Amino acid sequence: xxxxxxxxxxxxxxxxxxxxxxxxxxxxxxxxxLTSSNSNITDxxxxxxxxxxxxxxxxxxxxxxxxxxxxxxxxxxxxxxIGKTKEGEPFLFQIRIPHPTHGxxxxxFADMFFINGEWCTFYALIGPPYYDEGDKFDFPTVYCYxxxxxxxxxxxxxxxNIDEREWIYKVVPLEGNEVSVEIKLKPRGVTYWMGKPxxxxxIHGAIFNKEDIDIWGGFWEIGECEGWIEKPGVKRIEFxxxxxxxxxxxxxxxxxxxxxxxxxxxxxxxxYLYSKxxxxxxxxxxxxxxxxxxxxxxxxxxxxxxxxxxxxRFDNYTLEDNGGLQPSKFYINGSxxxxxxxxxxxxxxxxxxxWGVGKGTWWDYNASRTWGRVFINWRGTxxxxxxxIDVKDxxxxxxxTRYEGAVNVSVEIKxxxxxxxxxxxxxxxxxxxxxxxxxxxxxxxxDALGEISKMEFYIDGNLKSTDYDEPYSWLWNEFAIxxxxxxxxxxxxxxxxxxxxxxxxxxxxxxxxxxxTVFYPREGL
Numbered sequence: 001x002x003x004x005x006x007x008x009x010x011x012x013x014x015x016x017x018x019x020x021x022x023x024x025x026x027x028x029x030x031x032x033x034l035t036s037s038n039s040n041i042t043d044x045x046x047x048x049x050x051x052x053x054x055x056x057x058x059x060x061x062x063x064x065x066x067x068x069x070x071x072x073x074x075x076x077x078x079x080x081x082i083g084k085t086k087e088g089e090p091f092l093f094q095i096r097i098p099h100p101t102h103g104x105x106x107x108x109f110a111d112m113f114f115i116n117g118e119w120c121t122f123y124a125l126i127g128p129p130y131y132d133e134g135d136k137f138d139f140p141t142v143y144c145y146x147x148x149x150x151x152x153x154x155x156x157x158x159x160x161n162i163d164e165r166e167w168i169y170k171v172v173p174l175e176g177n178e179v180s181v182e183i184k185l186k187p188r189g190v191t192y193w194m195g196k197p198x199x200x201x202x203i204h205g206a207i208f209n210k211e212d213i214d215i216w217g218g219f220w221e222i223g224e225c226e227g228w229i230e231k232p233g234v235k236r237i238e239f240x241x242x243x244x245x246x247x248x249x250x251x252x253x254x255x256x257x258x259x260x261x262x263x264x265x266x267x268x269x270x271x272y273l274y275s276k277x278x279x280x281x282x283x284x285x286x287x288x289x290x291x292x293x294x295x296x297x298x299x300x301x302x303x304x305x306x307x308x309x310x311x312x313r314f315d316n317y318t319l320e321d322n323g324g325l326q327p328s329k330f331y332i333n334g335s336x337x338x339x340x341x342x343x344x345x346x347x348x349x350x351x352x353x354x355w356g357v358g359k360g361t362w363w364d365y366n367a368s369r370t371w372g373r374v375f376i377n378w379r380g381t382x383x384x385x386x387x388x389i390d391v392k393d394x395x396x397x398x399x400x401t402r403y404e405g406a407v408n409v410s411v412e413i414k415x416x417x418x419x420x421x422x423x424x425x426x427x428x429x430x431x432x433x434x435x436x437x438x439x440x441x442x443x444x445x446x447d448a449l450g451e452i453s454k455m456e457f458y459i460d461g462n463l464k465s466t467d468y469d470e471p472y473s474w475l476w477n478e479f480a481i482x483x484x485x486x487x488x489x490x491x492x493x494x495x496x497x498x499x500x501x502x503x504x505x506x507x508x509x510x511x512x513x514x515x516x517t518v519f520y521p522r523e524g525l
Contacts, residue, residue: 032071032215032251033200034293039300039313041193045219045247047140050160051131052197056249057100063130065142067100073214073258074250075099077129077142077158079169079183081225082274082375082395083241090114091239092375093183094351095169097144097156098127102259111156111171111181112351113229115237119351122179122231123148123171125156139168152176158245167221167245183227185243189304190311192220192272192281194248202298204250205265205401206289208361208369212255213293214265218248222272222279242274244281244397253293263358264371264401268298269319269330271398273343273378277389278305280341280396282332284319288403289363290493303336305384312336318461325370325402326355332380333461339383343391345376345398355402366406374398405496409450411488413500415473416442438506441477446500448472448490458487458501480506 043049051057056072057065067075077097085091092114098107106127112119125146132141143157152175159168171181195201195217204214225243230236252258268285285297301314317334321327330345355372378394416436421428424440431437444457457465457474465474472488487501 031253034215034253034295035195035200035202036295037298037300037313037315038193038195038200038202038217039302039315041196042190042311043193043196044165045160045191045221047133047160047162049197049219050140050247051142052249053131055197057131059131063132065100065129065131067102070102070257070259071251071255072100072249073252073261074248075129076218076246076248076250078246078248079158079167079185079243080246080373080397081183081185081241081243082397083225083239083243085237085239089116091237091241092349093243094373095183096125097129097142097158098125100128102257114349123154145174146171148173148176148178150176150178152178154178169227177232179229179231181227181229183225183243185221185223185225185245187221187223187245188306189222189279190302192222192283192302194218194220194283194298197249201249201251202283202300203253203285203293203295204298205268205285206287206291206361207252207261208263208266208358210252210255210261211289211291211362212252212261213289213291214250214261215253216248216250218246220272220281221245221247222274222281242395244272263369266361266369267401267403269321269398269400271376271396273345273376273394273396275391275394277307278303278382280304280314280332282314282317282319282398286403286497288367288405288496289361301334303338303341303382308384310338310384312338314341317341318458318463320461325357325368325404326350326372327400327402330374330376330398331461335462338385341380341382343378343380343382345378345396347374348377348395349375351375361403364405368404370400370402372400374400405492409448409452409490409492409496409498411446411448411455411490411498411500413444413446413486413488413502415445416486416502416504418502436502436504438504438508440508440510441475442506443473443475444486444488445471445473446488446490448498450490450496450498451492453491453493456489456491458485458489460485461487476506476508477510478508479510480508482506 079095083091094112096109108126110121110124139159139161141159146154156171167185169183201215201217204216226240228238273280282301283298303314304311320331322329328347332343351373355370358369361367380391382389419434422438455467455472489499491497
């Protein structure tokens with residue numbers, strides 16, 4: 001018996017000696033916890049949030065980061081920003097450290113810099129990523145290796161100075177006098193969170209080639225950046241601006257493995273706006289597939305006013321665009337604890353210039369889908385405690401996927417009819433000037449064609465009611481004066497949608513409680 005115990009003890013010690021101290025495997029790989037929004041989180045990122053060892057990653061004896069299980073799909077180390085050179089010329093960058101993979105083929109990416117009106121690349125980064133906790137670098141750092149065009153080697157790294165809350169990206173040549181890069185990001189305001197490493201996560205979108213959804217956690221750090229890119233003996237470009245550091249963790253939800261789950265999920269719009277007075281982060285998605293997940297797709301945001309020390313959740317909003325697989329205009333309308341947001345964004349630059357159109361999804365073989373980034377100029381107003389902030393020439397970046405199904409749906413507002421006068425919900429006669437004039441309450445009615453799953457009713461971009469059954473209608477019975485927009489949107493079971501809208505002039509001075517007794521008295525009274 002003593003011999004057996006001795007052998008068992010020796011075996012345990014041997015296992016401990018050959019196993020890295022950070023190698024922690026989750027004992028279960030069940031469905032990750034989900035939530036509809038994580039915009040309530042206000043933490044400053046920790047080192048574990050930066051590199052979640054034992055959760056998202058394990059680290060080998062040579063510092064390589066590997067995924068901790070087959071359900072991890074994507075690890076974002078993405079850095080995107082907008083700025084100007086010392087000479088006043090536009091300078092943009094798109095940077096990404098490659099993530100682990102489940103196969104033998106490594107991930108790779110070529111950092112891009114917008115210089116003199118065109119995107120330039122100087123080197124390609126090749127996975128896997130590695131993690132140093134402060135021994136090799138000055139600060140905890142994720143790094144990888146790459147090659148210049150002439151084959152000489154380089155190293156790229158993102159370091160986190162947690163004491164100063166500063167992120168430092170560097171590319172240094174390991175051979176020869178090649179291009180080097182340094183960009184420092186100083187975040188401001190409250191960090192935008194998709195979720196802490198252990199969850200719950202939010203739903204990023206539908207995976208187009210597998211019956212599953214992409215769920216994600218992680219954070220965005222948004223703030224001012226400064227940096228330079230230099231080719232020794234040729235040129236050095238210095239710039240300042242703003243940027244987002246996207247450190248996200250992605251998983252599949254239903255499947256046992258992310259292997260084969262391809263492409264960007266459908267369909268989402270995620271990004272940020274930045275100015276001296278405020279910054280706004282948005283995570284928004286529409287559900288295109290017939291999967292019915294336990295929570296809605298992501299619909300959250302955070303609005304911060306750094307100089308005032310104020311930050312708010314921003315989940316009550318609509319995000320729209322001018323349609324198509326590559327929209328060029330975006331509209332954000334919503335309210336928050338401190339006021340309202342009314343913004344219009346005009347695309348200044350597409351990446352790529354023409355978004356490639358992919359064909360087919362697992363639920364619709366004839367559907368079309370796209371992915372791209374847009375650099376946007378924003379205008380409009382934000383109110384903060386009754387003070388109006390005029391938004392002019394504010395810039396930001398959105399990353400988008402878009403989806404168009406092969407099955408069409410349509411909708412038409414039937415009541416009120418355009419160009420008529422309505423008196424307490426009754427059509428009277430055509431107006432002289434062709435305006436639609438409403439006095440008192442009105443029942444908005446609409447007809448739809450297709451396999452409709454729901455119809456939404458909006459006033460001035462604000463969702464008022466959702467109807468799931470025919471006939472589709474909603475009683476607009478709130479206080480309203482002046483010009484307003486009525487809009488209806490219908491959806492089918494696979495995510496196709498259509499809308500109809502009209503402008504009306506309304507005079508309704510009666511509140512809901514009084515309306516219910518004055519205009520619609522109970523029977524018998």
